[in-house]
Amino acid sequence: MRPVAVIGAGKTRFGALADRDLRSLAVEAGEKCLKNGHLSPSQIEAFWLGNFAGPSFVGQNHLAPYVSTALGLEGIPATRVEAACASSGSAFFHAVSAVAAGLYEVVLVAGVEKMTSQPTARVTEILASAGDCSGEIKAGSTFPSLFAMIARRHMFQFGTTREQLAAVAVKNHANGFLNPNAHMRKLITIEQALNARPVAEPLGLYDCSLISDGAAAVAITSLERARDFTDKPVRVLGIAQASDYVALDQKPDITTFPAVRKAAEKAYKMAGLDAKEIQFAELHDCFTIAEIIAMEDLGFVPRGQGGPYTAAGHTALHGELPINTSGGLKSKGHPVGATGVAQICDLVEQIRCEAGERQVKRHSLGLAQNLGGSGATCVVSILGSV
Protein backbone atom coordinates (compact mmCIF):
# COMPACT_ATOMS: atom_id res chain seq x y z
CA MET A 1 0.00 0.00 0.00
CA ARG A 2 1.43 3.35 -1.01
CA PRO A 3 1.23 6.41 1.27
CA VAL A 4 -1.60 8.89 0.69
CA ALA A 5 -1.95 12.63 1.30
CA VAL A 6 -4.72 15.21 1.52
CA ILE A 7 -4.07 17.97 -1.00
CA GLY A 8 -7.22 20.06 -0.75
CA ALA A 9 -9.93 20.83 1.79
CA GLY A 10 -13.11 22.90 1.70
CA LYS A 11 -16.13 23.45 3.95
CA THR A 12 -19.31 25.42 4.03
CA ARG A 13 -20.39 27.34 7.09
CA PHE A 14 -22.41 25.07 9.42
CA GLY A 15 -25.78 26.24 10.69
CA ALA A 16 -29.51 26.42 10.09
CA LEU A 17 -29.11 27.59 6.50
CA ALA A 18 -32.72 28.09 5.42
CA ASP A 19 -31.89 29.36 1.93
CA ARG A 20 -29.58 26.46 1.02
CA ASP A 21 -30.42 23.01 -0.36
CA LEU A 22 -28.41 19.80 -0.03
CA ARG A 23 -26.83 19.95 -3.46
CA SER A 24 -25.74 23.57 -3.27
CA LEU A 25 -24.00 22.88 0.04
CA ALA A 26 -22.13 19.85 -1.31
CA VAL A 27 -21.16 21.75 -4.46
CA GLU A 28 -19.87 24.74 -2.46
CA ALA A 29 -17.65 22.48 -0.32
CA GLY A 30 -16.47 20.54 -3.37
CA GLU A 31 -15.60 23.67 -5.34
CA LYS A 32 -13.74 25.21 -2.39
CA CYS A 33 -11.80 21.96 -2.03
CA LEU A 34 -10.87 21.80 -5.73
CA LYS A 35 -9.70 25.40 -5.59
CA ASN A 36 -7.72 24.76 -2.42
CA GLY A 37 -5.99 21.78 -4.04
CA HIS A 38 -5.39 23.62 -7.34
CA LEU A 39 -7.47 20.98 -9.10
CA SER A 40 -9.83 21.04 -12.04
CA PRO A 41 -12.87 18.71 -12.13
CA SER A 42 -11.33 16.77 -15.03
CA GLN A 43 -8.47 15.61 -12.79
CA ILE A 44 -10.82 13.80 -10.36
CA GLU A 45 -11.05 10.07 -11.10
CA ALA A 46 -13.57 8.96 -8.47
CA PHE A 47 -16.01 10.52 -6.02
CA TRP A 48 -17.41 9.37 -2.69
CA LEU A 49 -20.21 11.15 -0.85
CA GLY A 50 -20.96 10.55 2.82
CA ASN A 51 -24.62 11.18 3.59
CA PHE A 52 -26.76 9.69 6.35
CA ALA A 53 -30.38 10.40 5.50
CA GLY A 54 -30.87 12.59 2.45
CA PRO A 55 -33.87 10.51 1.36
CA SER A 56 -35.59 11.11 4.74
CA PHE A 57 -34.48 14.72 5.33
CA VAL A 58 -35.00 16.12 1.82
CA GLY A 59 -36.64 13.32 -0.20
CA GLN A 60 -33.72 12.84 -2.59
CA ASN A 61 -31.99 9.55 -3.33
CA HIS A 62 -29.18 8.64 -5.75
CA LEU A 63 -27.17 11.41 -4.18
CA ALA A 64 -23.63 10.75 -5.39
CA PRO A 65 -24.18 11.42 -9.11
CA TYR A 66 -26.75 14.09 -8.14
CA VAL A 67 -23.85 15.98 -6.55
CA SER A 68 -20.91 14.88 -8.74
CA THR A 69 -22.47 16.04 -12.01
CA ALA A 70 -23.23 19.42 -10.47
CA LEU A 71 -19.53 19.64 -9.59
CA GLY A 72 -18.61 19.01 -13.23
CA LEU A 73 -17.29 15.51 -12.54
CA GLU A 74 -18.32 13.69 -15.67
CA GLY A 75 -18.69 9.95 -16.01
CA ILE A 76 -16.50 8.90 -13.07
CA PRO A 77 -17.56 6.40 -10.37
CA ALA A 78 -19.73 8.29 -7.86
CA THR A 79 -20.71 6.41 -4.70
CA ARG A 80 -22.77 7.33 -1.67
CA VAL A 81 -21.63 5.91 1.67
CA GLU A 82 -24.05 5.59 4.61
CA ALA A 83 -22.82 4.70 8.08
CA ALA A 84 -25.01 6.89 10.30
CA CYS A 85 -22.94 9.73 11.81
CA ALA A 86 -19.75 8.08 10.48
CA SER A 87 -20.95 8.27 6.86
CA SER A 88 -18.27 10.60 5.53
CA GLY A 89 -15.54 9.22 7.80
CA SER A 90 -16.28 5.91 6.13
CA ALA A 91 -16.33 7.56 2.69
CA PHE A 92 -12.88 8.99 3.46
CA PHE A 93 -11.65 5.55 4.61
CA HIS A 94 -12.79 3.94 1.34
CA ALA A 95 -11.32 6.72 -0.81
CA VAL A 96 -7.96 6.50 0.97
CA SER A 97 -8.02 2.70 0.56
CA ALA A 98 -8.62 2.99 -3.19
CA VAL A 99 -5.81 5.52 -3.71
CA ALA A 100 -3.45 3.54 -1.45
CA ALA A 101 -4.19 0.43 -3.51
CA GLY A 102 -3.26 2.30 -6.68
CA LEU A 103 -6.73 2.19 -8.22
CA TYR A 104 -6.85 5.98 -8.69
CA GLU A 105 -4.42 8.91 -8.54
CA VAL A 106 -6.69 11.79 -7.51
CA VAL A 107 -10.12 11.45 -5.88
CA LEU A 108 -12.65 13.67 -4.12
CA VAL A 109 -14.55 12.83 -0.93
CA ALA A 110 -17.41 14.95 0.35
CA GLY A 111 -19.96 14.75 3.13
CA VAL A 112 -23.26 16.58 3.34
CA GLU A 113 -26.46 16.74 5.37
CA LYS A 114 -29.42 19.10 5.13
CA MET A 115 -31.33 18.62 8.39
CA THR A 116 -33.12 21.81 9.36
CA SER A 117 -35.93 21.64 6.84
CA GLN A 118 -37.62 19.14 9.18
CA PRO A 119 -39.13 19.91 12.60
CA THR A 120 -37.11 18.69 15.64
CA ALA A 121 -39.47 15.79 16.45
CA ARG A 122 -39.09 14.46 12.89
CA VAL A 123 -35.29 14.96 13.02
CA THR A 124 -35.25 12.96 16.26
CA GLU A 125 -37.21 10.19 14.51
CA ILE A 126 -34.89 10.13 11.48
CA LEU A 127 -31.78 10.05 13.69
CA ALA A 128 -33.30 7.20 15.71
CA SER A 129 -33.39 5.08 12.55
CA ALA A 130 -29.62 4.67 13.00
CA GLY A 131 -30.49 2.53 16.04
CA ASP A 132 -32.08 -0.93 16.04
CA CYS A 133 -35.67 -0.25 14.98
CA SER A 134 -36.80 -3.78 15.87
CA GLY A 135 -36.05 -3.30 19.57
CA GLU A 136 -34.59 -0.25 21.29
CA ILE A 137 -36.25 2.33 19.05
CA LYS A 138 -39.66 0.64 19.20
CA ALA A 139 -39.39 0.89 22.99
CA GLY A 140 -39.13 4.69 22.76
CA SER A 141 -35.36 5.18 22.68
CA THR A 142 -34.06 8.27 20.94
CA PHE A 143 -30.39 8.97 20.19
CA PRO A 144 -30.03 11.26 23.18
CA SER A 145 -31.62 8.55 25.34
CA LEU A 146 -29.14 5.90 24.16
CA PHE A 147 -26.23 8.16 25.11
CA ALA A 148 -28.05 9.12 28.30
CA MET A 149 -28.10 5.44 29.26
CA ILE A 150 -24.39 5.21 28.41
CA ALA A 151 -23.75 8.29 30.61
CA ARG A 152 -25.74 6.84 33.52
CA ARG A 153 -23.73 3.63 33.42
CA HIS A 154 -20.41 5.50 33.09
CA MET A 155 -21.36 7.63 36.11
CA PHE A 156 -22.31 4.49 38.05
CA GLN A 157 -19.11 2.58 37.24
CA PHE A 158 -16.53 5.39 37.32
CA GLY A 159 -18.06 8.25 39.29
CA THR A 160 -18.24 10.57 36.28
CA THR A 161 -20.29 13.66 37.20
CA ARG A 162 -22.71 15.96 35.41
CA GLU A 163 -20.23 18.79 36.07
CA GLN A 164 -17.58 16.86 34.12
CA LEU A 165 -20.02 16.36 31.23
CA ALA A 166 -20.77 20.09 31.37
CA ALA A 167 -17.02 20.84 31.22
CA VAL A 168 -16.92 19.19 27.77
CA ALA A 169 -19.73 21.45 26.54
CA VAL A 170 -18.22 24.62 28.02
CA LYS A 171 -14.82 23.89 26.44
CA ASN A 172 -16.24 23.07 23.00
CA HIS A 173 -18.42 26.17 23.01
CA ALA A 174 -15.34 28.26 23.94
CA ASN A 175 -13.52 26.84 20.89
CA GLY A 176 -16.51 27.18 18.57
CA PHE A 177 -16.91 30.80 19.69
CA LEU A 178 -13.60 31.48 17.90
CA ASN A 179 -14.56 29.53 14.76
CA PRO A 180 -16.18 31.77 12.10
CA ASN A 181 -17.76 28.71 10.42
CA ALA A 182 -19.33 27.29 13.59
CA HIS A 183 -23.10 26.89 13.94
CA MET A 184 -23.43 28.15 17.52
CA ARG A 185 -20.84 30.78 18.41
CA LYS A 186 -21.88 31.24 22.00
CA LEU A 187 -19.95 30.99 25.25
CA ILE A 188 -21.70 29.05 27.99
CA THR A 189 -21.01 28.46 31.68
CA ILE A 190 -21.05 25.23 33.70
CA GLU A 191 -24.18 26.52 35.49
CA GLN A 192 -26.00 27.15 32.19
CA ALA A 193 -25.16 23.64 31.03
CA LEU A 194 -26.28 22.09 34.32
CA ASN A 195 -29.53 24.05 34.43
CA ALA A 196 -30.53 23.55 30.80
CA ARG A 197 -33.77 21.74 30.12
CA PRO A 198 -33.48 17.96 30.22
CA VAL A 199 -33.49 16.03 26.91
CA ALA A 200 -32.91 12.52 28.26
CA GLU A 201 -31.72 12.38 31.88
CA PRO A 202 -28.92 12.94 32.82
CA LEU A 203 -28.32 14.78 29.52
CA GLY A 204 -29.59 18.31 29.06
CA LEU A 205 -29.75 20.55 26.03
CA TYR A 206 -26.06 21.53 26.23
CA ASP A 207 -24.94 17.90 26.40
CA CYS A 208 -26.32 17.37 22.90
CA SER A 209 -24.80 18.31 19.55
CA LEU A 210 -26.64 20.55 17.11
CA ILE A 211 -29.04 19.90 14.26
CA SER A 212 -27.19 21.54 11.37
CA ASP A 213 -26.91 21.95 7.62
CA GLY A 214 -23.48 21.82 6.04
CA ALA A 215 -20.95 20.10 3.84
CA ALA A 216 -17.23 19.40 3.70
CA ALA A 217 -14.85 17.95 1.10
CA VAL A 218 -11.25 16.80 0.78
CA ALA A 219 -9.16 15.77 -2.22
CA ILE A 220 -6.54 13.05 -1.88
CA THR A 221 -3.73 11.60 -3.96
CA SER A 222 -0.59 9.56 -3.50
CA LEU A 223 2.06 11.14 -1.30
CA GLU A 224 4.46 10.89 -4.22
CA ARG A 225 2.30 13.18 -6.38
CA ALA A 226 1.00 15.45 -3.63
CA ARG A 227 3.53 18.23 -4.19
CA ASP A 228 2.47 18.52 -7.81
CA PHE A 229 -0.73 20.11 -6.45
CA THR A 230 0.15 21.87 -3.21
CA ASP A 231 3.12 22.92 -1.13
CA LYS A 232 1.14 21.99 1.98
CA PRO A 233 0.22 18.32 1.62
CA VAL A 234 -0.98 16.54 4.75
CA ARG A 235 -0.11 12.87 5.05
CA VAL A 236 -2.61 10.19 6.07
CA LEU A 237 -0.37 8.29 8.49
CA GLY A 238 -2.95 5.77 9.66
CA ILE A 239 -6.62 5.02 9.06
CA ALA A 240 -8.98 2.23 10.08
CA GLN A 241 -12.69 1.50 10.29
CA ALA A 242 -14.34 -1.01 12.63
CA SER A 243 -17.86 -2.17 13.42
CA ASP A 244 -19.98 -3.46 16.30
CA TYR A 245 -23.61 -4.20 17.21
CA VAL A 246 -26.17 -1.55 16.25
CA ALA A 247 -28.34 -2.16 19.33
CA LEU A 248 -26.98 -0.84 22.60
CA ASP A 249 -28.56 -3.72 24.54
CA GLN A 250 -26.39 -6.25 22.68
CA LYS A 251 -23.13 -4.73 23.89
CA PRO A 252 -21.60 -6.46 26.92
CA ASP A 253 -20.28 -3.15 28.35
CA ILE A 254 -21.75 0.15 27.18
CA THR A 255 -19.11 2.31 28.88
CA THR A 256 -16.61 1.52 26.12
CA PHE A 257 -16.90 1.20 22.34
CA PRO A 258 -15.06 -1.84 20.93
CA ALA A 259 -15.26 -0.38 17.41
CA VAL A 260 -13.32 2.69 18.58
CA ARG A 261 -10.70 0.54 20.30
CA LYS A 262 -10.27 -1.70 17.25
CA ALA A 263 -10.07 1.16 14.75
CA ALA A 264 -7.63 3.05 17.00
CA GLU A 265 -5.40 0.03 17.49
CA LYS A 266 -5.15 -0.52 13.72
CA ALA A 267 -4.64 3.16 12.92
CA TYR A 268 -1.88 3.54 15.54
CA LYS A 269 -0.19 0.42 14.21
CA MET A 270 -0.34 1.65 10.62
CA ALA A 271 1.10 5.02 11.69
CA GLY A 272 3.72 3.40 13.91
CA LEU A 273 2.55 5.64 16.74
CA ASP A 274 1.40 5.44 20.32
CA ALA A 275 -1.68 7.25 21.69
CA LYS A 276 0.59 9.43 23.85
CA GLU A 277 2.24 10.89 20.73
CA ILE A 278 -0.98 12.43 19.37
CA GLN A 279 -0.79 16.22 19.75
CA PHE A 280 -4.42 17.26 19.20
CA ALA A 281 -7.67 15.59 18.18
CA GLU A 282 -11.13 16.08 16.72
CA LEU A 283 -13.41 13.64 18.57
CA HIS A 284 -17.03 12.71 17.91
CA ASP A 285 -18.81 14.66 20.66
CA CYS A 286 -22.35 13.95 19.48
CA PHE A 287 -23.07 14.03 23.23
CA THR A 288 -20.69 15.20 25.96
CA ILE A 289 -20.31 11.65 27.32
CA ALA A 290 -19.16 10.49 23.87
CA GLU A 291 -16.09 12.75 23.98
CA ILE A 292 -15.19 11.44 27.43
CA ILE A 293 -15.47 7.79 26.38
CA ALA A 294 -13.63 8.45 23.11
CA MET A 295 -10.65 9.83 25.03
CA GLU A 296 -10.59 6.65 27.09
CA ASP A 297 -11.06 4.25 24.16
CA LEU A 298 -8.35 6.02 22.14
CA GLY A 299 -5.92 5.52 25.01
CA PHE A 300 -5.44 9.23 25.79
CA VAL A 301 -6.43 8.58 29.42
CA PRO A 302 -7.18 5.44 31.48
CA ARG A 303 -10.81 4.24 31.66
CA GLY A 304 -12.91 6.42 33.90
CA GLN A 305 -10.46 9.34 33.74
CA GLY A 306 -12.00 11.21 30.77
CA GLY A 307 -14.24 13.32 33.02
CA PRO A 308 -11.62 14.43 35.57
CA TYR A 309 -9.07 15.06 32.78
CA THR A 310 -11.52 17.35 30.97
CA ALA A 311 -12.62 19.16 34.13
CA ALA A 312 -8.93 19.86 34.91
CA GLY A 313 -8.67 21.79 31.63
CA HIS A 314 -6.16 19.50 29.93
CA THR A 315 -8.23 19.26 26.72
CA ALA A 316 -8.80 23.01 26.38
CA LEU A 317 -7.40 24.96 23.43
CA HIS A 318 -4.08 25.59 25.17
CA GLY A 319 -4.12 22.52 27.41
CA GLU A 320 -1.72 19.60 27.08
CA LEU A 321 -4.00 17.72 24.65
CA PRO A 322 -6.38 20.10 22.81
CA ILE A 323 -9.59 18.31 21.81
CA ASN A 324 -12.13 19.69 19.35
CA THR A 325 -10.42 22.98 18.64
CA SER A 326 -13.08 23.46 15.93
CA GLY A 327 -15.82 23.56 18.56
CA GLY A 328 -16.73 19.95 17.88
CA LEU A 329 -20.16 18.67 16.97
CA LYS A 330 -21.39 20.55 20.05
CA SER A 331 -20.66 24.07 18.84
CA LYS A 332 -19.32 23.82 15.28
CA GLY A 333 -22.44 21.79 14.46
CA HIS A 334 -23.29 18.27 13.36
CA PRO A 335 -24.67 17.98 9.83
CA VAL A 336 -24.48 14.22 10.29
CA GLY A 337 -23.17 13.12 6.90
CA ALA A 338 -20.65 15.97 6.69
CA THR A 339 -19.07 15.47 10.10
CA GLY A 340 -16.38 12.86 9.27
CA VAL A 341 -14.87 14.83 6.40
CA ALA A 342 -15.27 18.10 8.31
CA GLN A 343 -13.10 16.61 11.06
CA ILE A 344 -10.44 15.83 8.43
CA CYS A 345 -10.66 19.45 7.18
CA ASP A 346 -10.21 20.64 10.78
CA LEU A 347 -7.07 18.51 11.23
CA VAL A 348 -5.69 19.76 7.90
CA GLU A 349 -6.29 23.37 8.98
CA GLN A 350 -4.33 22.90 12.23
CA ILE A 351 -1.52 20.92 10.58
CA ARG A 352 -1.15 23.62 7.91
CA CYS A 353 -1.10 26.25 10.65
CA GLU A 354 -4.20 27.97 9.24
CA ALA A 355 -6.45 27.86 12.31
CA GLY A 356 -6.04 31.53 13.24
CA GLU A 357 -7.11 32.29 16.81
CA ARG A 358 -7.60 28.58 17.43
CA GLN A 359 -4.14 27.53 16.26
CA VAL A 360 -2.50 25.05 18.63
CA LYS A 361 1.25 25.10 19.28
CA ARG A 362 1.92 21.41 18.69
CA HIS A 363 0.17 20.83 15.40
CA SER A 364 2.14 18.27 13.39
CA LEU A 365 0.17 15.17 14.45
CA GLY A 366 -3.62 15.04 14.79
CA LEU A 367 -6.27 12.34 15.18
CA ALA A 368 -9.92 12.31 14.07
CA GLN A 369 -12.48 9.89 15.50
CA ASN A 370 -15.86 9.62 13.76
CA LEU A 371 -18.54 7.48 15.44
CA GLY A 372 -21.69 6.07 13.86
CA GLY A 373 -24.82 5.39 15.91
CA SER A 374 -24.20 4.26 19.47
CA GLY A 375 -20.82 2.86 18.41
CA ALA A 376 -21.67 0.46 15.56
CA THR A 377 -19.21 2.14 13.18
CA CYS A 378 -16.02 3.96 13.98
CA VAL A 379 -13.37 5.49 11.73
CA VAL A 380 -10.08 6.69 13.21
CA SER A 381 -7.73 8.74 11.02
CA ILE A 382 -4.27 10.00 11.97
CA LEU A 383 -2.89 12.86 9.89
CA GLY A 384 0.49 14.52 10.02
CA SER A 385 2.67 17.11 8.36
CA VAL A 386 4.91 15.96 5.53
Added chain:
Amino acid sequence: MTGTVYTETVVHLAPEAFAAEVPYQVAIVTLENGSRVTARIQGERVAIDDRVQEVEVREGVPFFRKSA
Protein backbone atom coordinates in the same frame (compact mmCIF):
# COMPACT_ATOMS: atom_id res chain seq x y z
CA MET B 1 -39.88 -12.57 33.72
CA THR B 2 -37.64 -10.69 36.14
CA GLY B 3 -34.34 -8.88 35.83
CA THR B 4 -32.05 -6.11 37.04
CA VAL B 5 -31.76 -2.57 35.70
CA TYR B 6 -28.41 -2.24 33.86
CA THR B 7 -28.99 1.40 32.92
CA GLU B 8 -31.89 3.82 32.48
CA THR B 9 -32.97 7.25 31.33
CA VAL B 10 -36.04 9.46 31.47
CA VAL B 11 -36.87 10.77 28.00
CA HIS B 12 -38.14 14.36 27.73
CA LEU B 13 -37.80 14.99 23.99
CA ALA B 14 -39.33 12.30 21.78
CA PRO B 15 -40.49 11.69 18.21
CA GLU B 16 -44.17 12.32 17.54
CA ALA B 17 -45.10 8.67 18.09
CA PHE B 18 -44.08 9.00 21.76
CA ALA B 19 -44.57 12.73 22.32
CA ALA B 20 -47.81 12.32 24.28
CA GLU B 21 -46.05 10.04 26.77
CA VAL B 22 -43.12 12.25 27.84
CA PRO B 23 -41.51 12.13 30.30
CA TYR B 24 -41.19 8.34 30.18
CA GLN B 25 -38.52 5.97 31.42
CA VAL B 26 -36.56 3.56 29.22
CA ALA B 27 -34.19 0.98 30.70
CA ILE B 28 -31.89 -1.79 29.58
CA VAL B 29 -32.74 -4.76 31.76
CA THR B 30 -30.42 -7.73 32.36
CA LEU B 31 -32.64 -10.83 32.47
CA GLU B 32 -32.05 -13.94 34.61
CA ASN B 33 -30.35 -15.73 31.68
CA GLY B 34 -27.85 -12.88 31.28
CA SER B 35 -29.32 -11.48 28.05
CA ARG B 36 -30.44 -7.86 27.89
CA VAL B 37 -33.55 -6.15 26.59
CA THR B 38 -34.56 -2.51 26.13
CA ALA B 39 -37.82 -1.97 27.98
CA ARG B 40 -40.24 0.70 29.12
CA ILE B 41 -40.71 1.23 32.85
CA GLN B 42 -44.18 1.64 34.34
CA GLY B 43 -44.99 3.24 37.67
CA GLU B 44 -42.23 4.19 40.09
CA ARG B 45 -38.91 5.34 38.58
CA VAL B 46 -36.13 2.78 38.76
CA ALA B 47 -32.34 3.11 39.17
CA ILE B 48 -29.35 0.96 38.22
CA ASP B 49 -29.34 -2.39 40.08
CA ASP B 50 -33.05 -2.21 40.96
CA ARG B 51 -34.93 -5.49 40.56
CA VAL B 52 -37.75 -5.30 38.02
CA GLN B 53 -40.42 -7.64 36.70
CA GLU B 54 -42.20 -7.74 33.36
CA VAL B 55 -45.83 -6.71 33.53
CA GLU B 56 -46.86 -6.82 29.87
CA VAL B 57 -45.64 -6.86 26.27
CA ARG B 58 -47.33 -4.28 24.04
CA GLU B 59 -46.70 -4.46 20.28
CA GLY B 60 -43.46 -6.29 20.90
CA VAL B 61 -42.24 -3.84 23.55
CA PRO B 62 -41.70 -5.25 27.04
CA PHE B 63 -42.94 -3.14 29.98
CA PHE B 64 -41.33 -3.67 33.38
CA ARG B 65 -42.17 -2.46 36.87
CA LYS B 66 -40.08 -2.23 40.04
CA SER B 67 -40.33 -5.49 42.00
CA ALA B 68 -42.21 -5.28 45.28
